[in-house]
Amino acid sequence: MSPIQFNQSVLEWFDENGRKDLPWQINKTPYSVWVSEIMLQQTQVTTVIGYYNRFMARFTSLDELADADEDEVLSYWAGLGYYARARNLHKTAKIIVADYGGKFPTTQSEIESLPGIGRSTAGAILSLSLNQRAPILDGNVKRVLARFHGIEGWTGHPSIAKELWYWAELYTPKKRFDDYTQAMMDFGATLCTRSKPNCQICPVNSTCRAYLENTTKLLPTPKPKKALPVKHRWLLHIENDRGEMFIEKRPPTGIWGSLWSLPEAPYPLEDKDIIHFCREHLSLECEIDSHKTSFKHTFSHYHLILHPIKLNYLSSLPAIKESKESIWLTGKHELGLPAPIRIYVDQIEDEKRFDVS
Structure with missing residues (x-):
């Protein structure tokens, strides 16, 4: 032809x-x-x-x-x-x-x-x-x-x-x-x-x-497959006494660049180490509340398993170790959150409304 x-x-x-x-x-x-x-x-x-x-x-x-x-x-x-x-x-x-x-x-x-x-x-x-x-x-x-x-x-x-x-x-x-x-x-x-x-x-x-x-x-011949590695991270769900969640803006490069998200911490860490991480990297004094159900999100090059842990905010510390944009997230917002984080946050908000009713 x-x-x-x-x-x-x-x-x-x-x-x-x-x-x-x-x-x-x-x-x-x-x-x-x-x-x-x-x-x-x-x-x-x-x-x-x-x-x-x-x-x-x-x-x-x-x-x-x-x-x-x-x-x-x-x-x-x-x-x-x-x-x-x-x-x-x-x-x-x-x-x-x-x-x-x-x-x-x-x-x-x-x-x-x-x-x-x-x-x-x-x-x-x-x-x-x-x-x-x-x-x-x-x-x-x-x-x-x-x-x-x-x-x-x-x-x-x-x-x-x-x-x-x-x-x-x-x-x-x-x-x-x-x-x-x-x-x-x-x-x-x-x-x-x-x-x-x-x-x-x-x-x-x-x-x-x-x-x-x-x-x-x-045809076409598929791309040669590689086994995707699996990475684990703590997802820090920090709430103040008004029920607002602490979120920070991610760096412009890397996954979810420039989006707002809950902070992450290396995994595994003991509970006491997570509290220390909040002090050192977020300048927040917190206490452990509870562990939430883990969930997985798959990127093109690896699987990410996030392990949410809820912490109660006690106070801010004067020394800021890392300069990052951060805010307390209210129920209604128009910020850009990664889809799996938005789903998690929305589920938490739904649970709160259910508890109130």
């Missing part, structure tokens, strides 16, 4: 079956496409829609995003995970305002130079919002091309990625760039899916290597 036959088959399929009413497809601009593409990295469309609508209702323009406080940006991202995406989004907005007069750059090299934007995301912004010819290679497109050409090997390996980029460039047509980009995304997301692809109605199945050789279930 020639490149023209391939892209025309995909476009004809898109005209009949493609998604054309997603929120970011209405009144497309580089800003709206950029926000959606960053949110869609490693996140399903169904999950993103609600977050996207709330985010764009608050930050209606690139200038508004640039002017916003990082805490507020993160609060609208909380629950989506991979928080470096939100920090880079905010950082990039500031760069565009400062260096480009608030106008989104319109060349591949300029866009790729911005934080958090790679070659495929830059291509999506250019093609979807400006109808420029710019190939993409997101997860959906990798899957389609790997199957169509029977390419074995993990798509993240440089040599495999180079081959896939060759085909992505070759198949990109000389017109209808925006439609073709969206078509390839939709093709992978709704037809050539990861599991149970609908090969029988695929418009290019007559020359698809994976279909003809019955290797669809094997």
